[in-house]
Amino acid sequence: MTVERTLSIIKPDAVAKNVIGQIVARFEGAGLKVAAAKLVQLSRAEAEQFYAVHAARPFFKDLVDFMVSGPVFIQVLEGEGAIAKNRDLMGATDPKKAAAGTIRADFAESIDANAVHGSDAPETAAVEIAFFFPGLNVYSR
Numbered sequence: 001m002t003v004e005r006t007l008s009i010i011k012p013d014a015v016a017k018n019v020i021g022q023i024v025a026r027f028e029g030a031g032l033k034v035a036a037a038k039l040v041q042l043s044r045a046e047a048e049q050f051y052a053v054h055a056a057r058p059f060f061k062d063l064v065d066f067m068v069s070g071p072v073f074i075q076v077l078e079g080e081g082a083i084a085k086n087r088d089l090m091g092a093t094d095p096k097k098a099a100a101g102t103i104r105a106d107f108a109e110s111i112d113a114n115a116v117h118g119s120d121a122p123e124t125a126a127v128e129i130a131f132f133f134p135g136l137n138v139y140s141r
């Protein structure tokens with residue numbers, strides 16, 4: 001396995017629930033390192049651009065409304081197989097279908113307010129990291 005980087009977003013519902021630390025602890029507990037992090041309020045334009053791949057989907061407006069409804073905690077996570085590892089830790093998109101013990105099973109409310117985002121492939125991870133952390137500095141430790 002190779003060391004990868006992936007983009008994680010702790011979405012407004014989980015930030016509002018005050019569980020940033022509990023979610024980060026799961027990433028760290030699985031061997032992922034936080035390589036960058038920031039708490040930000042997304043603009044509509046940023047949320048629309050970030051989820052542009054879903055622009056034609058019926059849920060797009062609800063998704064953007066939700067992503068700008070409060071601050072989000074955005075991280076770059078680094079580690080062996082980080083992209084798939086993060087997706088495993090997150091669980092299925094719909095929390096009702098998410099496996100027990102996953103972040104979405106434990107913290108998500110609904111398919112819209114589903115606690116976390118994670119990049120789904122190396123190509124999307126690279127684009128998403130560059131979108132939120134242009135000129136990223138990564139510190140060895």
Ligand code: RTP
Nearest residue numbers: 059063092093111112113114116117118119120
């Ligand atoms: P994400 O991109 O946020 O990590 O989630 P994902 O890969 O598991 O799911 P994706 O298919 O990329 O969808 C992005 C977000 O759109 C919302 N969604 N709503 N109502 C619906 O049928 C529906 N489908 C997707 C979810 O909030 C999902 O996280």
Ligand code: MG
Nearest residue numbers: 117118119120
């Ligand atoms: Mg996705």
